Amino acid sequence: MGWAYGPASIRFSGVKPSTFAGIRGLAASSDIANDALIVEVPRRSALVLAPKQRNSCPGMVTDDWWKSAPWFAKMAAMILWHKRQGSASPLAPWVAQLPANTGVPFLWDDKELAALQYPVLIEQVRQQKAEWQALHAELASKGTPPGTTPPSASEFYWAMSCVRSRTFSGPYIGSTLQDRLRLAGLVAVLVAGNTALGVADPAKSLSAAIAVLIFNILYELILSRSLKQYAICPLIDLFNHSSTVQSEVSYNYFGDSYSVVASRDFKKGEQVFISYGTQSNDSLMQYYGFAEPNNPADAYVMSDMLRWAGALGRPVGRERLEALKASSLATSLKQVVVQRAGFPAEALQALRFLLASDAEAAAGVAAFSKAGNPDQEAALAEALVRLVRAELGSLGTSIQEDEALLASGATGKKGGLSSSTAAAVAFRLEKKRVLSAVLNNMGA
Numbered sequence: 327m328g329w330a331y332g333p334a335s336i337r338f339s340g341v342k343p344s345t346f347a348g349i350r351g352l353a354a355s356s357d358i359a360n361d362a363l364i365v366e367v368p369r370r371s372a373l374v375l376a377p378k379q380r381n382s383c384p385g386m387v388t389d390d391w392w393k394s395a396p397w398f399a400k401m402a403a404m405i406l407w408h409k410r411q412g413s414a415s416p417l418a419p420w421v422a423q424l425p426a427n428t429g430v431p432f433l434w435d436d437k438e439l440a441a442l443q444y445p446v447l448i449e450q451v452r453q454q455k456a457e458w459q460a461l462h463a464e465l466a467s468k469g470t471p472p473g474t475t476p477p478s479a480s481e482f483y484w485a486m487s488c489v490r491s492r493t494f495s496g497p498y499i500g501s502t503l504q505d506r507l508r509l510a511g512l513v514a515v516l517v518a519g520n521t522a523l524g525v526a527d528p529a530k531s532l533s534a535a536i537a538v539l540i541f542n543i544l545y546e547l548i549l550s551r552s553l554k555q556y557a558i559c560p561l562i563d564l565f566n567h568s569s570t571v572q573s574e575v576s577y578n579y580f581g582d583s584y585s586v587v588a589s590r591d592f593k594k595g596e597q598v599f600i601s602y603g604t605q606s607n608d609s610l611m612q613y614y615g616f617a618e619p620n621n622p623a624d625a626y627v628m629s630d631m632l633r634w635a636g637a638l639g640r641p642v643g644r645e646r647l648e649a650l651k652a653s654s655l656a657t658s659l660k661q662v663v664v665q666r667a668g669f670p671a672e673a674l675q676a677l678r679f680l681l682a683s684d685a686e687a688a689a690g691v692a693a694f695s696k697a698g699n700p701d702q703e704a705a706l707a708e709a710l711v712r713l714v715r716a717e718l719g720s721l722g723t724s725i726q727e728d729e730a731l732l733a734s735g736a737t738g739k740k741g742g743l744s745s746s747t748a749a750a751v752a753f754r755l756e757k758k759r760v761l762s763a764v765l766n767n768m769g770a
């Protein structure tokens with residue numbers, strides 16, 4: 327913390343690192359009022375990647391690798407570069423306190439992934455593994471300058487997972503504070519010179535100078551709409567996430583710093599959260615290693631809904647299924663995003679078509695986009711309930727079993743869960759709760 331106050335010039339008031347249920351976060355060290363500035367980090371004390379930024383670690387990666395690498399691999403290389411420099415790096419105290427194990431599913435084995443009970447995320451993580459392995463292979467084979475030892479795979483994956491769980495992105499403002507001060511200084515010198523030499527009317531010089539500075543600010547604000555910067559800020563990266571707060575990290579153009587402002591009052595000792603943005607538990611789990619209970623942005627993605635055609639409560643002929651598979655709805659039924667509020671319109675349309683009589687179905691799938699008569703809609707609701715129950719029944723464990731597993735892990739009884747299994751069980755429990763909410767909302 328001394329480093330943060332001292333050389334890094336990080337301003338923070340009212341928060342201090344603390345541990346909550348075994349997870350490090352930031353606690354209010356005194357009462358915090360809504361709208362109070364809690365943390366401010368100068369850009370020079372953050373790890374920043376701007377568009378078209380030149381190779382920031384030429385001692386470790388080649389320019390060619392840097393040019394073709396995605397943003398998160400570049401930032402991982404920057405972290406590893408600072409780590410290699412040890413105490414010579416200005417960010418050494420920050421690097422030293424990064425978690426040794428980020429606990430994200432990328433690092434899990436197949437058994438741990440299977441405990442998620444969720445093919446969509448398991449597939450995402452498999453793709454992520456293939457992508458990160460290819461990035462490391464490229465770096466190790468031809469991405470480092472001659473005579474330099476490439477980072478090992480585990481070092482690289484550690485840095486990549488730190489980046490994915492600690493970076494925020496935002497609009498890019500084209501210049502640094504120094505650039506802006508330099509421009510303002512240059513304009514001031516020109517105005518003073520013109521005035522001293524009597525070349526131009528001082529009032530006109532002054533208004534021209536103001537016009538230049540305003541133009542520059544407007545240009546940068548317009549530029550910021552189309553370009554993105556990525557940043558990891560020491561201390562700000564200790565905030566844990568909650569979807570119930572609004573606080574996000576923002577960039578202050580005039581102060582050239584990143585800051586967090588309280589979005590409500592916090593009592594001394596309470597954990598202060600920020601929001602990492604609206605994210606489903608799929609992305610929170612994949613990149614941050616946790617699932618948020620009652621996450622309003624969570625959804626259940628049902629893979630290949632048509633595999634439950636046999637559970638609809640009435641026989642569905644092969645021809646009808648084929649007609650549906652040949653329709654424009656086919657791809658949307660491969661991954662049906664079910665929210666607590668219910669099923670998407672395409673899924674309802676498909677089910678209406680499957681449940682219709684042969685005479686009604688002759689009109690084609692397109693005729694079923696709107697609600698039918700009350701009997702048809704009652705049959706649809708019944709079919710939806712069967713479908714959700716079939717999905718829930720296929721998952722290997724029930725809500726009650728998952729809750730019991732977590733409770734046994736939490737109390738540290740013999741046979742307590744490993745942290746990855748506990749995270750997987752918490753994730754799948756939340757998914758089941760989404761489906762259970764769908765049933766509740768339908769009065770089932």
Ligand SMILES: C[S@@+](CC[C@H](N)C(=O)[O-])C[C@H]1O[C@@H](n2cnc3c(N)ncnc32)[C@H](O)[C@@H]1O
Pocket residue numbers: 349350351425428491492562563564565566567568613614615616618
């Ligand atoms: C930006 S860091 C926050 C600080 C972090 N807890 C630490 O000790 O460095 C993001 C990581 O914090 C943890 N985290 C953040 N919000 C969380 C939450 N609501 N529940 C559980 N873990 C959380 C996850 O491990 C995530 O990858």
